[in-house]
Amino acid sequence: MPALFSDADLVRQPREIYPGCVHVPGWLSMNQQRFLVGEFFRWGQTTPEREGISRGIPPHSPEIYGKKMSVRLTSLGWHWSDYAYRNDAPEFGGAQPFAVPDWLQRMGRQALDAAYQPSTAPSWPAFDGPQHAEWVSSYCPDVALINYYAPHASMGMHQDKDERSSMPIVSVSMGNTGVFRAGNSENKNMPFEDILLASGDLIVFGGPSRFMYHGVPKILPDTSPAELNFPEGRINITLRQTGLSPAGN
Ligand SMILES: O=C(O)CCC(=O)C(=O)O
Numbered sequence: 001m002p003a004l005f006s007d008a009d010l011v012r013q014p015r016e017i018y019p020g021c022v023h024v025p026g027w028l029s030m031n032q033q034r035f036l037v038g039e040f041f042r043w044g045q046t047t048p049e050r051e052g053i054s055r056g057i058p059p060h061s062p063e064i065y066g067k068k069m070s071v072r073l074t075s076l077g078w079h080w081s082d083y084a085y086r087n088d089a090p091e092f093g094g095a096q097p098f099a100v101p102d103w104l105q106r107m108g109r110q111a112l113d114a115a116y117q118p119s120t121a122p123s124w125p126a127f128d129g130p131q132h133a134e135w136v137s138s139y140c141p142d143v144a145l146i147n148y149y150a151p152h153a154s155m156g157m158h159q160d161k162d163e164r165s166s167m168p169i170v171s172v173s174m175g176n177t178g179v180f181r182a183g184n185s186e187n188k189n190m191p192f193e194d195i196l197l198a199s200g201d202l203i204v205f206g207g208p209s210r211f212m213y214h215g216v217p218k219i220l221p222d223t224s225p226a227e228l229n230f231p232e233g234r235i236n237i238t239l240r241q242t243g244l245s246p247a248g249n
């Protein structure tokens with residue numbers, strides 16, 4: 001059995017886990033985290049079926065292989081249902097998702113810039129100042145998936161492969177620390193590495209790691225920073241460029 005987490009997790013420095021997969025601990029300030037938690041509650045109330053339910057925590061748990069996920073999900077840009085991005089998902093009663101706000105798209109570009117620096121990502125991408133800047137500025141995520149993990153929720157190993165674009169996945173987390181399992185691109189099994197994603201952490205996976213298997217086997221209770229005032233559970237936001245919208249590619 002691999003260790004649940006490694007000594008590297010105790011050194012809270014940006015780290016290239018694999019080529020293209022970079023963890024940046026403490027990337028979001030406490031103010032940014034608080035703002036995102038506020039938006040999380042607002043986004044959770046976007047459709048009629050959700051109104052008044054559990055303080056805005058998304059009530060929708062998608063089915064995967066006929067089994068309900070323990071994670072609750074809402075999204076911006078497109079609904080995600082039955083392994084596809086769509087705007088007609090019946091479980092949302094015809095309600096359209098919010099658009100991905102400009103500031104969140106900018107956050108995505110800033111995340112790529114922060115993660116893919118020569119010091120944090122020595123293996124990928126190959127750096128050329130202007131080309132790197134152009135690549136970062138072309139990132140235009142048109143979907144945000146908003147996951148809520150109650151303390152006992154988990155997410156099985158999977159690939160993010162419903163997008164038609166191979167632009168990177170940008171992921172930020174708030175609340176309780178989650179154990180993030182970063183696997184290989186071949187299958188759900190070893191080799192993989194378990195990384196602790198704490199409140200405010202960023203992880204980006206693109207390039208040769210874009211289709212790595214990953215999952216969240218465990219949430220660590222009582223690990224949310226007191227200043228965040230979000231004591232129970234974990235919020236994860238992933239930004240994706242689907243290649244479906246006219247604006248995306
Ligand atoms: O919660 C996480 O850190 C990962 C979420 C994820 O893999 C997904 O939404 O596809």
Ligand SMILES: [Fe+2]
Nearest residue numbers: 158159160214
């Ligand atoms: Fe994923």
